Amino acid sequence: MSYALIVGEVRRGVFEERNLDSFGLCSLLGKEAVIVIPDGPYSFNERLADTIVKVKTGEEMFLNPLNLVNIIEQVINGRGKPDCIVFTHSSSGMESAPYVAGTFGLPVVTDVSAINKDEGVFYKSYYSDKIFGEFKCTGEGPWVLTVRSGSFKDAAAEKADRPKTEHIESIAVSDKRVFVEYVEEEKTEIDITKAEFLLSVGRGVGNKDEIPTYEELAGMLKATLSGSRPVIDKMWLPKPRQVGTSGKTVKPKVYLAMGISGAFQHIAGMKDSDCIIAVNKDAGAPIFQYAHFGIIADMHKVRDKLKDMLKS
Amino acid sequence: MNIVTFTKRVPVTQEEELRITGDGEAVDLSKLPYKVNDWDNYAVEEAVRIVEKTGGSVTAVAVGDAESDEVLRRAIAMGAKDGFLVEMAQAVQDPFARAALIANFIKNEKVPFDVIFTGVQSEDDQFGSVGGILAALLKLPYSSMVIGIDKVEPDHMVIRRELEGGLQERVRISLPCVLSIQSGINEPRYVSIMGIRKASKVERKVFQGNAYEEGAGAMIEAVKWVYPPRKEGAMMLSGELEDVCKNLVGILKEKGVYQ
DSSP: OOEEEEEOOEETTEEOTTHHHHHHHHHHHTOEEEEEEEOOSOOOOGGGOSEEEEESSOHHHHTOHHHHHHHHHHHHHHHOOOSEEEEESSHHHHHHHHHHHHHHTOOEEEEEEEEETTTTEEEEEETTTTEEEEEEEOSOSOEEEEEOTTSSGGGOOOOSSOOEEEEEOOOOOOSSEEEEEEEOOOOOSOOGGGOSEEEEEOGGGOSGGGHHHHHHHHHHHTOEEEEOHHHHHTTSSOGGGBBSTTSBOOOOSEEEEESOOOOHHHHHHHTTOSEEEEEESOTTOGGGGTOSEEEESOHHHHHHHHHHHHHO | OOEEEEOOEEEOOTTOOOEEETTTTEEEOTTOOEEEOHHHHHHHHHHHHHHHHHOOOEEEEEEESGGGHHHHHHHHHHTOSEEEEEEOSSOOOOHHHHHHHHHHHHHHTTOOOSEEEEESOOTTTOOOOHHHHHHHHTTOOEEEEEEEEEEEOSSEEEEEEEOSTTOEEEEEEESSEEEEEOTTSSOOOOOOHHHHHHHTTSOOEEEEGGGGOTTOOOSEEEEEEEOOOOOSOOEEOOSOHHHHHHHHHHHHHHTTSOO
């Protein structure tokens, strides 16, 4: 039976939930799911896998593209070529998937968020989710894929039988790229994950001088000010105020997003908020697909009008 | 330290409605303004900053049509010494094909480097794959999501990679290597029109892309373009701004976050 090789992601001893999307994709494709993971004391629902290949190495050694190609080669030498090699579309997946594709000369499609099994196509985002491309493989497989978090997890299905477990006792380790340590974000007084009401600003804010005016608005509304990636990248707000996968995941009662278009990394960090209100002048902004209430307007005009109203 | 850094010209799509032409054959980009890919801008800045400290030079390379000269002039205005255009009549969609073309170019033209920078991804196709494939093809160590370069030594660098949830990973990587630079690593310098005009006087070399196509055939193909599936979406508050804002405050009160 044809199989899919899932490269499992374990960080700081935790089996990342986004691995479920990789299992879900395999279920949809009807492939036997073989997951390769570093050996360790963490737990996950093993019934999702047909085979678990445990590699005797630490997670930092495992999630290193230079070592991972050796591990994948060992797995393939043992069981033959898979139909696809599946990564999560995370920091590690985005790093390792292309390196694996380049090493073995394989086609790669990243950020896969949907499939059509009958037509054999994968869907991938373009232009910040405004358009999707349908991709077909013209060369020989296996395909190397990274899957968007949240896209397939509901399709992950338990198998009838308990999984088989196999072990890889030793791997070739590169000395050209070596893990040194994890670096934690500095602690700050304001914790946006604890706020009930977040006013979040994005690229649309335009320039740094506008930030204090939104701080003022947040003060008037008794909201906490947060931001999306472009605002943090420009250092207009400090990193601990960032909402999104590389920042914080928040679930406030109200999330008021102003000038945020809604890249999926941002959506992933705020989609479980009780009430999402989006203000954006671009009617086609993806955030309107996830918001409960939407306002198509210039954020600065909305800011000025709100301030006038709240003052009186 | 000699650094080769890739820069790409991309359409500005943030506030534009994109149209698919025919039966999903193409995306109409003809009326869009273009700019430098954000991630590449950070990469050029990082390269220039390193070379300002260590000496050596930055070479900016663009793969694209003649218009891409614009992003090379920009890179030179920021501090790159040379600008190379690998001219392609048509955009190369498959990241594998693009990386293979680049690998051939670097090998054939013997472009000297200690480090190659790419942006983590480009704003248009968001593949995020060229750097990793290129590293593998050149048999060099690789790291992506680079959000800090803490130490530059003749034979290695100590870098920080961005992981999830504010966590970073510090990594020691041997040179030569390929690094994909994450946005936010620095604050790119302002580039004035005067600066770009001055940069125009520096000669940019043009190489014909089809000379580097061996082994660079496409392995994947976008067979169709589609709009994203529409969800139920938001309830839109419309009308006069005054009424819209009153409505908004009403919702805040109803949700109990504003009195």
